[in-house]
Amino acid sequence: MSARLSLLALALLVLAPALLGLVLPPNQAQFWTANILGRALVYGIVALSLTFLATYGGFVSLAQMTLAGIAGYALAILVEGAVPGIVGGLPYAAAVPAALLAATLAGLLVGAIAVRTRDIYLLMITLALAMGVARFAESNIDWFNGYEGIRNVVGPVLFGVPFRDPHLFYYVALAAAAALYAGVLYLVRTPFGLVLQGIRDNPRRVAALGYDVSLHRIAAFGVAGFIAGCGGVLTTIYNIGISPGSIGLGASVNILIISVIGGLGHPAGAFVGSLIFAVFDTFAASLYDRDRFNTLIGLVFLGIVLASPDGIVGLARRLGGLRRPSRAGEQPAPRPAETG
């Protein structure tokens, strides 16, 4: 996706609440702003961390929602006003950086544990870690309040407006998403990012050139942990708290689904996939039998993946390539991450 297109999409998203207000009644415009677009952005950030790893490192990790959850739990444990108060007392200005630090460290740890594995084995080890953390949170009362989780994480008051105001929430989520998206695009052009892509294509050759492959991999997981942590802080505030269900198997797989339908070929795929997911997750039950709407969601995702193995972004790129064959090669598509 070219920079021009990204900026266009950003402009559209900045204007979205106003545009929605023109075509929808006020309460529905607000719903679309916060609960479709806003939700798509915050879960998109978590998916971005996976897309970053998969696109530029070739690592498909199932632990990204867990890292987001670690940030969410750290926030809920530390911040004032959460119920029950585990540690409590910290203002958001202190608790949010602490949560991001926790997610980054946890990301480094996951990277270190999984450093020798690739492909399906990496998937399995990250899945095992994710399930371990979720079950631990579910059974530990003292720190995680078990099955019921920690509630009432309402978010700070910014500029005199409570965080749950749909527009404030939306624009903070948008700013975070845009900054992280730009950050990823910048990072992959730095020497670190180039080495990472080298590791994806041929780790032995990179090692022979004198780079420490393991260290780069662990650092990439740390970066992904930070991104997922940003998403985790926002999703926790969006959900007014966190419980083990938010980081369980279903939630972890949802992040993978979002990334795959959006496309693992470009970071934009995370947000495209997340938007499609949010729309279908919300409206499938209105479009189809309420007892069976998961079937519709499944069929749509199956259709997307069948029609375009590299997701919606890949489809768009190919359509663009058909229209302008001379420019199709300007940004070579990274090879699909699933094959490592």
Next chain:
Amino acid sequence: MTPTLTRRQALAGAGSLTLAGTFPAPAIAQNAPIKLGGLTTLEGPFATGGQDAYRCVQMELERINHTAGGRRIEFIRESSNARADVALARARKLVEQDGVDIVLGPLSGAEGIALKDYSATLTGKTIVNGSSAAADTTLRNPSKNFFRFSTDGTQWMAGVGNYVRKTLNIPEVCVVAGDYAFPYAQVFGFSLEYCRAGGKATYLWSPLGTTDYASQIAQIPKSAGALVVVHGGTDGLAFMTQYAQAGGSLPIIGGSIMADQTMMSARGPHRKLMTGMVSGGPIADVNDDPNWNEFVARYRKRWANEGGFQSPSIHGVNYTTNLQGILGALEEVRGDLSGDQQAFQAALAKRRFKNPMGAEVSLDHNRQAVSDIFLTKIEEREGKPVTVAFARAAQINQTLGVPEAQFLALGAPSRNNTGCIVAG
């Protein structure tokens, strides 16, 4: 870009559906219908309970011809999967997109707490519980927009402790329970009474999903006169099977979800031990009350050929009880939800009625039900085990009769806070 297209398509779809939804409305003259949003679990571990909840709600709405207080009721169904964040997303969709006036739901504990928090952020909307039974939904930090006409997991054990200590005259029990929130609440309710009455208890906890209970069974003290088993579903079945195979013969006292269909329909050595099991809860299969007999008869007639159970489930009854609360209040205010629903909420708070079990229901100052709890015993009837109500603990409040400040000071139930406080 593609998302614009998808968004537009979904919009068109949603728009045409909203239109379609409003067509049948003008039948009742000038008034727009009242929109009632339903939220239960049609996915995940409690899917069968969720389906039964909607069966009962649908049956009740059909009975009153979808009309209350002179206004038509439009029922919009949503489904979650027992996860708090999913329930929250669905509730937001119901309230903000579908524009419902009242939400009826959810089914499970963590969902209830999430929706209570959400309801506190709303004005002019009301959430009435479905079947969720966590104490803290209404006990700590309650929301003025959240009402619960059904009782909670701690209340469900009311009367059991006293019955075991005083009537069965058992001085010491061993409690085996799951290591998570719902059993904590139930054990708390049991122990509070039992230990006050001078009983002594040992506690053995095991995580949800445990399959091998051999080491636990070996730890049951010789001096215990009964076994209090607070497990649900497959955990309960696994424990009871192993206990029976190990030659265990102590009388069994069960938690409120021990006597569910998983346990009752499974065949095996546990069946012999289960017959005669005493338990407590908001419902029983057999209850000699005209309300209940009429409700069960209607339920069977309506659902016998469409996948219904032999007898309505606990979730079906809880949803019906809460729906009754809503419908009566709508009649009271003649369907008037104006003024940010203040009149309606005041009518809700004052409701007093008999639920399908024939139990009198009213609300306390936290908008939590005060109602009757039934002591039940498992009996074989026509070759099938059923739960039979043999006693009722009348008008149990959320703190089981302990003054609220004192009850709150005991702290939230946990494995280290079992409620076993010796009378002093």
